[in-house]
Amino acid sequence: MSASYAYLGPEGTFTEVALRRLPEAATRELVPQVSVQSALDAVRDGAAEAAFVPIENSVEGGITTTLDELVAGRPLMIYREVLLSITFALLVRPGTGLDAIRTVTAHPAAQPQVRNWLTARLPDARWESAASNADGARLVQEGRYDAAFAGEFAAARYGLEALETGIHDAENAQTRFVLVGRPARPAAPSGADKTSVVLWQRADHPGGLRDLLGEFSGRGINLMLLQSRPTGAGIGNYCFCIDAEGHIADRRMAEALTGLKRVCPEVRFLGSYPRADIGAADVRPPFAGTSDEEFMAAAEWVARCQDGRF
Ligand SMILES: O=C(O)C(=O)Cc1ccccc1
Numbered sequence: 001m002s003a004s005y006a007y008l009g010p011e012g013t014f015t016e017v018a019l020r021r022l023p024e025a026a027t028r029e030l031v032p033q034v035s036v037q038s039a040l041d042a043v044r045d046g047a048a049e050a051a052f053v054p055i056e057n058s059v060e061g062g063i064t065t066t067l068d069e070l071v072a073g074r075p076l077m078i079y080r081e082v083l084l085s086i087t088f089a090l091l092v093r094p095g096t097g098l099d100a101i102r103t104v105t106a107h108p109a110a111q112p113q114v115r116n117w118l119t120a121r122l123p124d125a126r127w128e129s130a131a132s133n134a135d136g137a138r139l140v141q142e143g144r145y146d147a148a149f150a151g152e153f154a155a156a157r158y159g160l161e162a163l164e165t166g167i168h169d170a171e172n173a174q175t176r177f178v179l180v181g182r183p184a185r186p187a188a189p190s191g192a193d194k195t196s197v198v199l200w201q202r203a204d205h206p207g208g209l210r211d212l213l214g215e216f217s218g219r220g221i222n223l224m225l226l227q228s229r230p231t232g233a234g235i236g237n238y239c240f241c242i243d244a245e246g247h248i249a250d251r252r253m254a255e256a257l258t259g260l261k262r263v264c265p266e267v268r269f270l271g272s273y274p275r276a277d278i279g280a281a282d283v284r285p286p287f288a289g290t291s292d293e294e295f296m297a298a299a300e301w302v303a304r305c306q307d308g309r310f
Helices: 014-019 023-027 036-044 064-072 108-121 133-141 208-217 251-263 292-307
Strands: 004-008 029-033 050-057 077-085 088-092 103-106 126-129 147-150 161-167 174-181 193-200 223-230 238-245 266-274
Touching (some): 004 014, 029 036, 036 174, 050 064, 064 223, 064 238, 088 108, 103 108, 208 251
Parallel strands (some): 004 029, 103 126
Antiparallel strands (some): 050 174, 088 161, 223 238
């Protein structure tokens, strides 16, 4: 197995900056890929140990290419996450002024984060999507577009200059990235973990989603993400990507997943991994009746009842 991490490239993406924040990245070869799909396929085919890709941003929600790959592609698992605060720079070939910009490019997920700025400052510019923000910068270098929204750090890499910096429609916009590998035993609980799953619900079942969510809420498990994605089976057919607080090694999470596996036609476990937003010291204690000890004591009581030893 190759000790390399594939990531959404080319060099100079926000993805690369976020990846370099993981201590383990320092000991791996980092290999840029042209798309999220090719980064994930490199892992599935054994060419890379893991892939690092964007999955969610606080302005627009899920990065659908990544979610759909994790939902429907050959199974993979999430091992780590990184949160990165993002502002954009407008990168141009040296000497280009704002009034000369007719075309702008960036990754589609960048657009909702710069839309107001674009309307105010470059109302007539035509938007074209790029495979990533750094790829947009590369295309500006090649003369294909006049300007790209990307990280300021990408300017030097592509011989461009930043005409404007700090561009962001929403304050504190953050993007979440995940390190994805082939399925294996999740790391032991860190004390502040989350669990990602995809749930399919039975067709035409009134209150189906409420019942699925009840498996979590009834055990005191807080949800951090709920995103529906079409299953591809026609209008009205959705599955649900869910991030929930806790680790599959926690009794309450294991029991919630057991309940979901019984009632859902399909459940895909996407991993239990350390949260990037808070540490163990900030995790609130389990709600009354939902600690490991309370689950175990209750299971022992049932066993004693079954034995007539209560
Ligand atoms: O990493 C990049 O540069 C990307 O193209 C993905 C992305 C898109 C929008 C915000 C953050 C990351």
